[in-house]
Amino acid sequence: xxxxxxxxxxxxxxxxxLEPALEAGRLPTLAALREEGASxxxxxxxxxxxxxxxxxxxxxxxxxxxxxxxxxxxxxxEKRLADRRDVDAPYLTDVAAAEGxxxxxxxxxxxxxxPRYDDGAIVPGYIAPEDAPFHPEGIREAYEDEYGEYVIYxxxxxxxDAVEGYIDVARGRRDMARFLDERFDxxxxxxxxxxxxxxxxxxEDPAERFEVLSAVDGFxxxxxxxxxDPTVLVASDHxxxxxxxxxxxxxxxxxxxxxxxxxxxxxxxxxxxxELKGEEGEKESAVTDLLGAGMxxxxxxxxxxxxxxxxxxSVGLARTVERLLPESVLVSAQNRTxxxxxxxxxxxxxxxLGVHLNRAGREPAxxxxxxxxxxxxxxxxxxxxxxxxxxxxxxxxxIKRKEAVYDGPHLEDAPDLLLYPRDYDYDVSGSIVGPFRRxxxxxxxxxxILVAAGPALADATLDRxxxxxxxxxxxxxLDLPLDxxxxxxxxxxxxxxxxxxxxxxxxxxxxxxxxxxxxxVEERLADLGYME
Numbered sequence: 265x266x267x268x269x270x271x272x273x274x275x276x277x278x279x280x281x282l283e284p285a286l287e288a289g290r291l292p293t294l295a296a297l298r299e300e301g302a303s304x305x306x307x308x309x310x311x312x313x314x315x316x317x318x319x320x321x322x323x324x325x326x327x328x329x330x331x332x333x334x335x336x337x338x339x340x341x342e343k344r345l346a347d348r349r350d351v352d353a354p355y356l357t358d359v360a361a362a363e364g365x366x367x368x369x370x371x372x373x374x375x376x377x378x379p380r381y382d383d384g385a386i387v388p389g390y391i392a393p394e395d396a397p398f399h400p401e402g403i404r405e406a407y408e409d410e411y412g413e414y415v416i417y418x419x420x421x422x423x424x425d426a427v428e429g430y431i432d433v434a435r436g437r438r439d440m441a442r443f444l445d446e447r448f449d450x451x452x453x454x455x456x457x458x459x460x461x462x463x464x465x466x467x468e469d470p471a472e473r474f475e476v477l478s479a480v481d482g483f484x485x486x487x488x489x490x491x492x493d494p495t496v497l498v499a500s501d502h503x504x505x506x507x508x509x510x511x512x513x514x515x516x517x518x519x520x521x522x523x524x525x526x527x528x529x530x531x532x533x534x535x536x537x538x539e540l541k542g543e544e545g546e547k548e549s550a551v552t553d554l555l556g557a558g559m560x561x562x563x564x565x566x567x568x569x570x571x572x573x574x575x576x577x578s579v580g581l582a583r584t585v586e587r588l589l590p591e592s593v594l595v596s597a598q599n600r601t602x603x604x605x606x607x608x609x610x611x612x613x614x615x616x617l618g619v620h621l622n623r624a625g626r627e628p629a630x631x632x633x634x635x636x637x638x639x640x641x642x643x644x645x646x647x648x649x650x651x652x653x654x655x656x657x658x659x660x661x662x663i664k665r666k667e668a669v670y671d672g673p674h675l676e677d678a679p680d681l682l683l684y685p686r687d688y689d690y691d692v693s694g695s696i697v698g699p700f701r702r703x704x705x706x707x708x709x710x711x712x713i714l715v716a717a718g719p720a721l722a723d724a725t726l727d728r729x730x731x732x733x734x735x736x737x738x739x740x741x742l743d744l745p746l747d748x749x750x751x752x753x754x755x756x757x758x759x760x761x762x763x764x765x766x767x768x769x770x771x772x773x774x775x776x777x778x779x780x781x782x783x784x785v786e787e788r789l790a791d792l793g794y795m796e
Contacts, residue, residue, distance in 0.1 A: 268491035269741050271454040271499070271734075272484050273321075273372060275314065275390075276461025278503025278711050279305065282477075290478045293485035294715065297496060301717025302757060304726035306734075310669055310682055311617040312502035312708045314390055314461070315346060317731055318373040321501060323353040323767075324735035324750040328670025332374070333678055334613035335391060340628040341604040341612065345391065347376055352674060354747075354771035356735045357386070357454065362770045363744055365451040368444045371416070371437050372456045377775045385444050390458050392416060403444075411439045418459060420466050427472045430459045431479040438483035445490045452742060453494075455487050464504045464706040493719050495741055499734055500712030507707045510691040511659055512698030513611045513619065513683070514602055516651065522644070524606040525696050600696035605629035608640060611679075611694040618666070618679020619644065626676065637680075641665060644681055653690075654700055661686045671751070716757045724757035736760075745770065 285291050286298075309317045309327055315335045316327045327333050330353040336343040337350050351374060357367045358379060367384035369375065376392030378399040386399045394416050398404045407414055418433045419426075434457055441455050457480050463473045488496055517523035602610045604622070608631050612620050623637045624630030632640060644663070651659045662684040670678050683692055688709050714729050716737075732752030739746055740754050745763040754760040 267451075268494035269452045269738065270488055270491050270494045270496045271452065271738060272487065272496065273318070273454070273456030274460045274480070274484075274498060274500045274713070275373075275456065275458045276464060276502060276504045276708065277477075277500040277713055278505070278709055279303075279713055281464075281504050282713065285474050285477060290474055291481040293481045293488070294498065297488075297498060297715050297717040301496075301715060301721050302724040302726040303713065303715045304729045306499055306712040306714040307728065307730045308502040308708075308710050308712055309731060310684070310710070311615060312710045312712075313615050314373050314458075314501060315615075317501035318390075318456075319351045319353070319355075321499060321731045321734045322355040322357070322372065322374075323351070324356070324732050324739075324747055324752040325353045326670055326672060326732060326751045328666075328675045328678055329353060329672030329749070329751060331674035331677060333618070334616045336613055337677075338612060343612070346374070347391065348374055348379075348388075349377070349775060354767040354773065356738050356744075357381075357384075357452065358771035358773050359739065359744055359747075359767050360452055360742055362772065365742055365744070366448050368441070368448055368450045368453045370440050370444070370455045371458065372454060373458070380774045384448060384450065387414075387440055387444075389416060389456055407440060407443050411436070411443065414440065418462060418466075420462065426467060427475050430463055430467075430476045434459050434476070434480050434483055438486050441487045441490060452738070453487065453490065457483075460500075461504070495718035495720055496716070497734065497738065497741075498713065498715040498717075499731070500714075501731065503709035503711045503713075504706055505688060505709040507691055507705050508689050508702065509653055509659075510693050510698065510701045510703045511651075511653070511685075512693050512695055512701070514694045515696050516699040517607075517609050517611075517619070518696065519699065520647070522607070522609040522640075524603040525600040526603040527600060602694070602696070606631070608632055609644060611692065613679070614694065616679050617683045617685070617692055619648075619681040619683065621680045623680070641680060648681070648683070654702075657689075658686050659690055660684055716755065721757050726755065726757065729755055 282291065282294070286295050309320045313334070316332045319330045319332055320326060323330050330351050331337070332346055332351055335346060337346045357369050360367050361381035361384055367381060369385070370387045371389035373390035375386060376388035376396045378386040378388050378397065380399050385403055387403070388396045388398070396416070404414060414436050415433050418430050437455050437457055441453065445453070459476060460480055463476045467473050484498070488494060514523055518525050604610065607622055609619055609621050611618065621637055621640055622629070622631045624633055648660060648663045653659055660683055664682045664684065666675060666678040666680055666682060669682050685692065691703065691707060712731070714726065714734070716724055716726065730752055732750070733755050734752070736746050736750050736752050737755045737757065740758050740761045744761060745765045746754070746761050747767040748764050749766050749768070
């Protein structure tokens, strides 16, 4: 058992991204921790996205057990933004608090609404509303009296001083750690930095990204110094890399007769965020309306948005139109959405990398009997596996049945088929455009990082680890019982705890007031391109 345990979460970082900065001496804290201890790749969940990966890291359970596969959860064909109450598993921090440990948790995703602990503090992070309550009551106000406003989200897409804006947000995590360190004699201090992911989505200049990462590295050093010879785990939920294409799976399914579409307002939030924020310019709105009217007229004579795009492409104008018009306008102008009740297959979640089938007895208007369901899964595995992009390259490395990837009480909530893009070179979108669009950008890769360091871990070695291993390893470091329902293992950096029980029998989670509004959070997700 370690007296002080520090968990640092760095969202969206893989070793391949970090190596240039490490070699240049830009990340001295991370370099020293890696030199002192052990490091490895950390395999993420599928999909490698924030809303399913961080709950897996905090619970030690796969998405089929904890129940989140996307930023959204659903009831039939209707979706809503997920929150902590949708995670069907106790977190390590819940168990630690129930077992009498003092816990300070800052900025971890999917921790809103915050639980109430007898000894400790919880500051929620990503997908919490900006004005979400903290625990204990009054902590936010006391912090802001001393340090100024605490901000969960940076201003994505800011043109002026974007780098300094991201650094200021990250500094707030360090300052909150210092503030809470003065008020709690903590056993576990857990601090997450989301900006290490956001800068890759928002900033195009690598030098600017690494300026932010270098500042975060310094803040991590300050946080580690708050402990007394602490054991330190640094973990990221996934990596980051170059993407070159968007594949519009619902468009492909529609073209091949598996998915029906209908004219109507698209439900993809990215197309509505400007209107909701009251910031849509008159010119952009007018262009969108004009294009939308044109698409509507074209649809009446059988010209879908994809056919219009293909016609433009055949005469060399598609790229010209894409350069002249913002992507948000192009997506807004398409006027097709999935007709859920008449379709056999569709991507219903925004970021699940998966296809749901309209199974009778499960979906509100299921179209497929059990035998038809299994036959269609076989057929789609074969047909999706053949798809090639305009460069002639295969789109998917694998298409897997959900039961080959997930296990647990929420298996039926998972997409029926899971898509593994080739080399993670593709976004997979549900918008009814495409089916392909060249889109050069940065997005998630499956391998994050793990570093374990501290005096008690001097002889530790690591080869490769799973994100599911972090919670049981932390439990052992804190001398807590291991979860008998866990999916992960204790890493070979410490001795496993001798006791094993179901964490559900220990943690009785008392959530505070939710507060805030989901539309605020959806705007943030849209700004990063998660909700096209």
